Amino acid sequence: MDFKYETAVTLAQVAEAAGVGESTVSRVLRNHGSFSGKTRDRVMAAVERLGYVPNRIAGTLASAGSRLVAFVVPSLSNIVFADVLRGASSTLEQNQHQAVFAVTDYDPAREEALVASMLAWRPAAVMLAGYEHTQGTVRMLRAASCRIVELLDIDGVALDLAVGFSNHDAGCRSAHYLLQRHYGRIGYVGHDLERDTRAGKRYAGFCETLSAGGSPLVDREIHAGASSVENGRLGLERLLTRSPDLDAVYFSNDDMALGGYFHCLARGISIPSQLAIFGYNGLDIGRVTPQPFSTIRTPRVATGQVAAQLVVENAPAQVVDLGFELIEGATA
Amino acid sequence: MDFKYETAVTLAQVAEAAGVGESTVSRVLRNHGSFSGKTRDRVMAAVERLGYVPNRIAGTLASAGSRLVAFVVPSLSNIVFADVLRGASSTLEQNQHQAVFAVTDYDPAREEALVASMLAWRPAAVMLAGYEHTQGTVRMLRAASCRIVELLDIDGVALDLAVGFSNHDAGCRSAHYLLQRHYGRIGYVGHDLERDTRAGKRYAGFCETLSAGGSPLVDREIHAGASSVENGRLGLERLLTRSPDLDAVYFSNDDMALGGYFHCLARGISIPSQLAIFGYNGLDIGRVTPQPFSTIRTPRVATGQVAAQLVVENAPAQVVDLGFELIEGATA
DNA sequence: TACAAAAATGACAGCGCTACCATAATCTAC
DNA sequence: GTAGATTATGGTAGCGCTGTCATTTTTGTA
Numbered sequence: 001m002d003f004k005y006e007t008a009v010t011l012a013q014v015a016e017a018a019g020v021g022e023s024t025v026s027r028v029l030r031n032h033g034s035f036s037g038k039t040r041d042r043v044m045a046a047v048e049r050l051g052y053v054p055n056r057i058a059g060t061l062a063s064a065g066s067r068l069v070a071f072v073v074p075s076l077s078n079i080v081f082a083d084v085l086r087g088a089s090s091t092l093e094q095n096q097h098q099a100v101f102a103v104t105d106y107d108p109a110r111e112e113a114l115v116a117s118m119l120a121w122r123p124a125a126v127m128l129a130g131y132e133h134t135q136g137t138v139r140m141l142r143a144a145s146c147r148i149v150e151l152l153d154i155d156g157v158a159l160d161l162a163v164g165f166s167n168h169d170a171g172c173r174s175a176h177y178l179l180q181r182h183y184g185r186i187g188y189v190g191h192d193l194e195r196d197t198r199a200g201k202r203y204a205g206f207c208e209t210l211s212a213g214g215s216p217l218v219d220r221e222i223h224a225g226a227s228s229v230e231n232g233r234l235g236l237e238r239l240l241t242r243s244p245d246l247d248a249v250y251f252s253n254d255d256m257a258l259g260g261y262f263h264c265l266a267r268g269i270s271i272p273s274q275l276a277i278f279g280y281n282g283l284d285i286g287r288v289t290p291q292p293f294s295t296i297r298t299p300r301v302a303t304g305q306v307a308a309q310l311v312v313e314n315a316p317a318q319v320v321d322l323g324f325e326l327i328e329g330a331t332a
Numbered sequence: 333m334d335f336k337y338e339t340a341v342t343l344a345q346v347a348e349a350a351g352v353g354e355s356t357v358s359r360v361l362r363n364h365g366s367f368s369g370k371t372r373d374r375v376m377a378a379v380e381r382l383g384y385v386p387n388r389i390a391g392t393l394a395s396a397g398s399r400l401v402a403f404v405v406p407s408l409s410n411i412v413f414a415d416v417l418r419g420a421s422s423t424l425e426q427n428q429h430q431a432v433f434a435v436t437d438y439d440p441a442r443e444e445a446l447v448a449s450m451l452a453w454r455p456a457a458v459m460l461a462g463y464e465h466t467q468g469t470v471r472m473l474r475a476a477s478c479r480i481v482e483l484l485d486i487d488g489v490a491l492d493l494a495v496g497f498s499n500h501d502a503g504c505r506s507a508h509y510l511l512q513r514h515y516g517r518i519g520y521v522g523h524d525l526e527r528d529t530r531a532g533k534r535y536a537g538f539c540e541t542l543s544a545g546g547s548p549l550v551d552r553e554i555h556a557g558a559s560s561v562e563n564g565r566l567g568l569e570r571l572l573t574r575s576p577d578l579d580a581v582y583f584s585n586d587d588m589a590l591g592g593y594f595h596c597l598a599r600g601i602s603i604p605s606q607l608a609i610f611g612y613n614g615l616d617i618g619r620v621t622p623q624p625f626s627t628i629r630t631p632r633v634a635t636g637q638v639a640a641q642l643v644v645e646n647a648p649a650q651v652v653d654l655g656f657e658l659i660e661g662a663t664a
Numbered sequence: 665t666a667c668a669a670a671a672a673t674g675a676c677a678g679c680g681c682t683a684c685c686a687t688a689a690t691c692t693a694c
Numbered sequence: 695g696t697a698g699a700t701t702a703t704g705g706t707a708g709c710g711c712t713g714t715c716a717t718t719t720t721t722g723t724a
Contacts, residue, residue: 008454008477010680021704026682034701051475056452057398058680061389061709076418082408089408089435093446098453100432103421114425120388121430122340143383145340229620259620265597266622288561288591290598342710353674358712365713366671368720390710393679671720682709691700 009052018046029054060122066146069311070118070126071101072111074196075226079283080300081129084151087304088127095312097124106195106226112137119144125311131156132197147314149307152298153198154319162319163307167198170296170324171205174250174278177294177326179213183248183276186210188220189235189260190252191227199227199252202280206250219243227252232259240275248276248332254283254295261289261331276332286329294329341384350378361386388430392454398478401643402450403433403459404443406528407558411615412632413461416483419636420459427644429456438527438558444469451476457643463488464529479646481639484630485530486651494651495639499530502628502656503537506582506610509626509658511545515580515608518542520552521567521592522584523559531559531584534612538582551575559584564591572607580608580664586615586627593621593663608664618661626661 011029015022020039027033028043035043046052060066069092073081089099100121102114112134118126119140125147133141141148141159148160155168178186188207193200207217221239223231232251236259239249251257257279261271269275271291279286282297299322306320343361347354352371359365360375367375378384392398401424405413421431432453434446444466450458451472457479465473473480473491480492487500510518520539525532539549553571555563564583568591571581583589589611593603601607603623611618614629631654638652 008680012680015704022680023682023684023705024703027703030682034703036702039702051472053448053451053472053476055393055454055680057389057393057454058709059682061387061393061711062680062682064682064709066389076408076414076421077411079409079411082414086408086435089433093434093449098432098449099434100430101421102425102431103418116385117425117430119385122387122389140383140385144385229617233620258617262620262622285561285590288565288594290594340710344710347674354710355675355712355714356673359673362712366673368672371672387710390679391712393681394710394712396679396712666724667722668724669720669722671718673716673718675714675716677712677714679710679712682707684707685705687702687704689700689702692698694696 008055009050011052011054014043014046014050014052017050018042066122066124067097068100068121068123069097069308070121070123071099072104072114072118072126072128073101074104074106074129076101076103078227080152080281080298083300084304084307087301088308089304091305091308092312095308097308097312106192108132108134108137112140115140119146122146125149127151127307129153130198131158131162147311149311151303151307152300153201154321155201158317158319160317161307161310161315163303163310163322164320165298165322165324167201168205170280170298171202171207172209173324173326174202174280174296175206175209175213178248178250178276178278178332179210179215181276181332183332184215185218185243185245185247186215187218187239187243187246187249188251189222189232189239189249189256190220191223191231191256192225193222193252196227196252203252218246227255229255229259229262232256233263234259236260236263246275248272248278250278252280254279254281254286254293257293257295257331258285258289261293271331278332282325282327291330293327294332295327297325297327299324340387341382343384343386346375346378346382346384349382350374398454398456399429400453400455401429401431401457401459401640402453402455403431404436404446404450404461405433405459406436406438406461408435410559412484412613412630415632416636416639419633420640421636423637423640424644427640429640429644438524440464440466440469444472447472451478454478457481459483459639461485462530463490463494479643481643483635483639484632485533486653487533490649490651492649493639493642493647495635495642495654496652497630497654497656499533500537502612502630503534503539504541505656505658506534506612506628507538507541507545510580510582510608510610510664511542511547513608513664515664516547517550517575517578517580518547519550519571519575519578519581520583521554521564521571521581521588522552523555523563523588524557525554525584528559528584535584550578559587561587561591561594564588565595566591568592568595578607580604580610582610584612586611586613586618586625589625589627589663590615590617590621593625603663610664614657614659623662625659626664627659629657629659631656
């Protein structure tokens, strides 16, 4: 079995076997237009007997309207995008749409190349993370006759549809919370803010609010690479080496925060009395740690669902703010 | 901007604009067949000027050979499948292939429905998790003229290609390790073994080896739902309530083990002197915990890469064993 | 210069389906 | 029973490409 060559059954063969015309088979299969019950039974019997599987490539070409939805996401290992995809994929599936995806690794140039490659499939919609795209990406998307959905960010001007929440506000709320709890010497541990622009917006909002509250950020440690538990741990270690007198640290997300948490556990730093930790994302794991995380829970699955829903119903251009929820955990 | 209707530029229009025939444009764009440098420049200029994006739907239909690869995976939230997808997607992309996916939620009936829907796209290959499929799924796949790749499991008979490692052996090795370290009263905490058949195979191998070694499994706690950190924590708690004198616990994977680890931290159970913990997967997070995890590291990204490679080069049917690595951590 | 071989090119028939139109069969109301 | 709807059905022209083949142009060689 090196390569199987049986030419696939075609609609024409089904039509012949059922003794009806091609268009009748097509109508029956799509349950569209009118046909008698007797005809339907004959067609379905032939379909069953021949093991016919409709060719959607041909169907899409003939009908112009595509049922593909293209996702161009920064990462799959990041649970955030996996959750969005999961939310979207069930909704899409229920509406006979199909998800296609590509991973950019947070590289705008790759995003551009991948969007180009995706558009070649003439998708019904292209889903992207956030607002920051190259000029080329924007130009291509604008020229394409498909819906554009920007996800997980609404701090900016949408190209078409946008579903998510304000990262800037999330940063502000986090800062407010810490100030309100009387933490005064606050630091930040994060990952590449240039690439993950949503994290950058949170950071900006966070710093603004701290400054406005009279307790500007004391120190920060930014890891050049991607966010990870390990980088969170290393980041906190370095930060505390430089600034041992911090009383709270804001992390770019819960993965990083978990690393910080582990660092504290390993060094016997008691949380939150010696050091408070605040994260972002509301990962499940943060609810199971000995001390539940103080963090912001984001509507990731819902973002995917809503985005998919808007696409299948071809909703007018709009920005949907799904908000977020601040979780008062035990770490800050 | 409710719906954009600009009819897309077609190859015929490019041909006209460049003053050449359609086939010439096609040849230039695919860099296949012969054409002069002058012609190439004229064509590329026209492509640029008109903003032409080739229509792969039409291309695929015309050339029969599809460049789609369909993934039907149990879950996206499970980092295991996200890693496989990530590994595969970069390799596929380099070879001008495109990944399409659908999520089964570990439901074989859904798998069958999704495979049917995937086959309608006439993919070059269908990638599935493991060997356990419904009869209908197998029949459809056999009838389809595409490659079939079963991932992350080689304990069984492959339909075509299979890439992964032996889960049964992984269970055996884990048991050996614990026995060798003189743990005698061993328990198990896991999730639904019927659905996650790979976890079931590990469990079986584990138990066999323990019995053969004279220290059969003392007790087990199996959570009906999916694996998660939270269920790991709850599972260990229940297990220890029933069997407080265990000295080691094997978890169905690192997520569950992490939950167990947190339970021990919270209850002040010292690891590994009071209780040893052994996991499975080799997640990054297990390397950053205050005590690195004793676990088995699986080649998830490599599985995706190899699977994709075999598909793009249309390799003959075979089973590729990528093995796994036992990590001697500090928890067992 | 002549002639074969190689390179470059265009015309056109599909790929398998859907959309549209024309026709045939059946039904309705008087 | 008949005109006028209504429902059912088949024929066929594309959708936008690719692959084949025939034709034209260029190149190489004696």
